[in-house]
């Protein structure tokens with residue numbers, strides 16, 4: 001099952017994180033969680049296919065199209081993780097404080113801004129590129145996540161890039 005890796009990394013007797021169960025009908029929500037683990041990073045998660053497709057973004061998302069932010073794909077997380085905030089105890093996977101930095105909804109789109117189906121969006125993730133519009137508290141407008149090849153990140157390296165639109169900033 002899609003959440004086997006997620007569950008295998010965690011001891012649910014110790015962490016207050018939710019146990020991994022696959023979700024029901026997709027609501028196309030997203031969340032960005034600030035995770036003060038051994039290295040501070042931001043976890044960017046898109047609700048697709050009954051799970052949260054997840055990337056760890058060391059510097060966090062940017063509204064400046066010139067900032068190409070490294071986004072390391074990590075294991076699928078359960079949809080219920082979208083509301084998770086709390087402290088993962090020392091000695092556990094990802095130990096440290098998690099807070100919600102931003103949340104909202106997204107629309108998967110193609111290069112011509114046509115809305116994609118959930119399956120097309122999942123196929124995009126599998127092929128290594130997904131484009132979407134965010135409507136959130138902090139983030140808004142068009143973004144793309146694109147996979148790129150590198151030797152030192154086990155092939156999990158993507159870039160999160162803001163596209164030029166009215167929500168883009170220059171600084």
Ligand code: MN
Nearest residue numbers: 035043056094
């Ligand atoms: Mn994390």
